[in-house]
Amino acid sequence: MNLSKSLYTRGLQCEKSLWLKKYRKDLLTPPDESTQAIFETGNRVGELACELFPGGVKVPFDSSDYEGMIEKTKKLIDSNITNIYEASFSYDNIFVAIDILHINKDKSVEIYEVKSSTEVKDVYLHDTSIQYYVLNGIGFNVKKVSIVHLNNRYVRGDELEIDKLFTIADVTDEVKELQDEIPKNLKGFRRVLSDKNNEPQIDIGKHCSNPYECDAVEYCWRHIPEYSIFNISRLKSDKKFELYRQGVVNFEDIPDISTFSPAQQIQIRSELTKEEIIDKEAIREFIESLYYPLYHLDFETFQQAIPEYKGISPFMQIPFQYSLHIEQKDGKLEHKEFLAEDGADPRYELAKHLVNDIPTDVTVLAYNMGFEKGVIKRLAEEFDEFRDHLLCIYDNIQDLMTPFQKRHYYTPKMRGSYSIKYVLPALVPEMAEAYKKLESVQNGGDAMRTFAQLSEIEDEKEKARLREALLRYCELDTLAMVKVLEKLREVANETRFVYVCSNCETEYVYFEKMNVIKCEFCGCDIK
Known part of the structure; x- marks a missing residue:
């Protein structure tokens, strides 16, 4: 077998990627934990979808014995098994394993391809089209081809309803329309693969990340600097590759920055001059809009493709943790x-804990507040007893x-991004170093995976x-x-007013002038 359905779709994305997969796997980036988790999710969803077609038999996957899988499938068909999971076939030197093959009484067959996505994507049509090609070539009467995917509008009740969790989309017509393209595609792939010694000369392009992020990117993009025109914020992909084809890769190569948006010009100008660009007045206005005490809030969430709890939809953000730093006017912090x-x-x-920890009338500060507001709004919709309080937090x-x-604040170290991932090391490098010293959990992805796995850990010490x-x-x-806001105050040259109690020498720091302060320790008025 020289091709499979996964190799076929890989070839459609990029023939060079196909060649590398066949002959130079050592140049490909191995899947990381996040990618591996996606694979595992897909496997769980696939297994559950089989329950839509009960009573079936699975053909065990064995990458070293495709012929054995094909023979096992033939025996199941001869035994009049109605539903076969991972039914395996070969035609024209193409091997396919069909997620679910349903065999009708008249011996016609139906193909069901299971995806853990919540929609039908174009690449899925190509995936199923090669399956249709193989079965049709063997001589099967393929009556129907469908994509089985998750329904993101489904909300779980007390019990999981499989028939509502999944949507079955009939794509037979679309798949048939693609059949004429397949022989031409296969001819091109085989031409490329016929030369084991010469890597195809295909340049980088939009295909490197569409429809999937290619595992050859690190190799194919090695001639692109770590920071280049491809990092210009909000610059459309077409424009980036247009510049690249003109020989513009580094910021210094850009002939005319006036063709870029104002925000992009700030990034480019800052990179060329290596200078910070700071609008102190705008930063002051932002700071003055905040009222103390400030409640710095951050959630951690995880997702479930298959909802385990009532009120959950596939891939909904489920909050499991939060942190609050409460900052007073004098700089004192409570966590x-x-x-x-x-x-x-x-x-x-x-x-319940959130409404106990955050009053209804305080300023809550988040970084990229759309995420936190989304979490709070969904909690308010789900729990009526906390609704009013949560919506007050939402509004604040x-x-x-x-x-x-x-x-308003930009430095070359931000590299065009306003993500906290870039802002924090640019403004407060010591905090960025603190993350590196953490054990096991150093980012949001780590947190999501760690919490999701906790229930599977039996060792209580490890769990703790x-x-x-x-x-x-x-x-x-x-x-x-807290530290980022402190830095904003510093760059805005905001005046700090320091008051010292003459009786007990307690120091108070304010960012505005106070007429009378009462010392919280000895009760004296400080004027």
């Missing part, structure tokens, strides 16, 4: 946190990302260690926000 128990729906307890949220998103790692990571997220 509060919540981390749910694993193995149960965390939302109710999280919502402000976004610490605003000064960076609007380019990971829970502590989750707490320290989330705490650092909100402390980072």
